[in-house]
Amino acid sequence: xxxxxxxxxxxxxxxxxxxxxxxxxxxxxxxxxxxxxxxxxxxxxxxxxxxxxxxxxxxxxxxxxxxxxxxxxxxxxxxxxxxxxxxxxxxxxxxxxxxxxxxxxxxxxxxxxxxxxxxxxxxxxxxxxxxxxxxxxxxxxxxxxxxxxxxxxxxxxxxxxxxxxxxxxxx
Amino acid sequence: xxxxxxxxxxxxxxxxxxxxxxxxxxxxxxxxxxxxxxxxxxxxxxxxxxxxxxxxxxxxxxxxxxxxxxxxxxxxxxxxxxxxxxxxxxxxxxxxxxxxxxxxxxxxxxxxxxxxxxxxxxxxxxxxxxxxxxxxxxxxxxxxxxxxxxxxxxxxxxxxxxxxxxxxxxx
Amino acid sequence: xxxxxxxxxxxxxxxxxxxxxxxxxxxxxxxxxxxxxxxxxxxxxxxxxxxxxxxxxxxxxxxxxxxxxxxxxxxxxxxxxxxxxxxxxxxxxxxxxxxxxxxxxxxxxxxxxxxxxxxxxxxxxxxxxxxxxxxxxxxxxxxxxxxxxxxxxxxxxxxxxxxxxxxxxxx
Numbered sequence: 001x002x003x004x005x006x007x008x009x010x011x012x013x014x015x016x017x018x019x020x021x022x023x024x025x026x027x028x029x030x031x032x033x034x035x036x037x038x039x040x041x042x043x044x045x046x047x048x049x050x051x052x053x054x055x056x057x058x059x060x061x062x063x064x065x066x067x068x069x070x071x072x073x074x075x076x077x078x079x080x081x082x083x084x085x086x087x088x089x090x091x092x093x094x095x096x097x098x099x100x101x102x103x104x105x106x107x108x109x110x111x112x113x114x115x116x117x118x119x120x121x122x123x124x125x126x127x128x129x130x131x132x133x134x135x136x137x138x139x140x141x142x143x144x145x146x147x148x149x150x151x152x153x154x155x156x157x158x159x160x161x162x163x164x165x166x167x168x169x170x171x
Numbered sequence: 172x173x174x175x176x177x178x179x180x181x182x183x184x185x186x187x188x189x190x191x192x193x194x195x196x197x198x199x200x201x202x203x204x205x206x207x208x209x210x211x212x213x214x215x216x217x218x219x220x221x222x223x224x225x226x227x228x229x230x231x232x233x234x235x236x237x238x239x240x241x242x243x244x245x246x247x248x249x250x251x252x253x254x255x256x257x258x259x260x261x262x263x264x265x266x267x268x269x270x271x272x273x274x275x276x277x278x279x280x281x282x283x284x285x286x287x288x289x290x291x292x293x294x295x296x297x298x299x300x301x302x303x304x305x306x307x308x309x310x311x312x313x314x315x316x317x318x319x320x321x322x323x324x325x326x327x328x329x330x331x332x333x334x335x336x337x338x339x340x341x342x
Numbered sequence: 343x344x345x346x347x348x349x350x351x352x353x354x355x356x357x358x359x360x361x362x363x364x365x366x367x368x369x370x371x372x373x374x375x376x377x378x379x380x381x382x383x384x385x386x387x388x389x390x391x392x393x394x395x396x397x398x399x400x401x402x403x404x405x406x407x408x409x410x411x412x413x414x415x416x417x418x419x420x421x422x423x424x425x426x427x428x429x430x431x432x433x434x435x436x437x438x439x440x441x442x443x444x445x446x447x448x449x450x451x452x453x454x455x456x457x458x459x460x461x462x463x464x465x466x467x468x469x470x471x472x473x474x475x476x477x478x479x480x481x482x483x484x485x486x487x488x489x490x491x492x493x494x495x496x497x498x499x500x501x502x503x504x505x506x507x508x509x510x511x512x513x
Contacts, residue, residue: 039469040474040486041473042488045448045450047448047450049218052487052508054489054490055489106218107216111335111490113492118495122327123327124210124327127210128211131212145213145223146215146216146225148284149226150327152323152492152493153459153460153496154456154460154461154463154492154493157463164490220389287495287496289495290496291496292498294497299381299382302383315382317395317396318381319506320381322496324460324494337394
């Protein structure tokens, strides 16, 4: 009777109805403190119903490499973890800007920049660390935005990933 | 009498009045199938009257190199062809998103990213492969958007060009 | 009595009330001629109240290196000067597009791309050359936008910095 799950559709619908903040709670995802700008800029700007978010680096976490080039100092899995930490840092900024992640209408755009060696080719797998997090929090429909995943020659402080994003805000 | 072309202004006006889809037909340009996302994202998102388009790679075509670094594995002309194929892939996504290219009001922004060796310097000539296509399809006024043409350290799957874009959609 | 400046608050308020064009005058900042596109694109596009600005290179200036890689051919200070010249070039384009810098509501986004060697890590200090200029002209609040400062593998003509930006325009 493996395929008989009378409760599953109901559960799924409930999950779908959950708000981003409820998703965070349910999945025990804790956001880091929102990062302070390291130079002469701000971490987010809202114009109309778009929230532009600055390039973020990975929030520090035990067991996650905070510097190095993917393809040399980090493998794909370690790059994925760095991208996930970068996504957490972005979410912290978004919550600080809007008061709550529940005010996000959807992810519009993600520019995932990977500090990689010239022969690296698996950028999408790395940047999924951020994209998978966004889908976990905002759901399949609102959490998937447009995306570019590309390889940089170098990044500030030799961080493995820097990601900038645009979100649509609820009216 | 080389410089006497009484019909030319009329012909030009007619071309100018053609829609993007008519331009495609007239110039025998066939769009490839719209690409599927290779990871956890979507290929376009519309918000307000802006259509954000994900980073695209070149649509496969006979005689066009689908991987390699410009300045080593591809020369400028080969890079141009890759950028044109990338533009075709973007147009396929735009048509799939909007139903018809005729719903495009104008090209707003193109970020042309060239997978190049560190000493490469001719990025604008490469990215013109995409920009020239957009002008061919949308015309001089609506087809020319803002642009950055830059050199990446690496790109997914070692593709020679990745291009993302923003279009304005007719109300 | 070093800390008693009864006039200072008044002076500061006056500076704050100054328009961007007045700030330029007061600080004797002269904008270069707006650059012409080097390929098939335009230098700015306005859509709604957003002004998208193409990737710009540094306006030529005596004593400022116009080409080379930061971390090898240019040090951080020289990179900063290149970024400032790039910002001046952007402002020239913005003024040409809007008629006056006074029509800028705020800086929304800056993508600061540094042509750097793979081991370079001080991109924020370089891109501050542009950000500091924007704050000088538009003030602390309106001049600071979101920002990414990243390292490219190569740039057109081997320029040290290429910067693109988005501005919000007054209604």
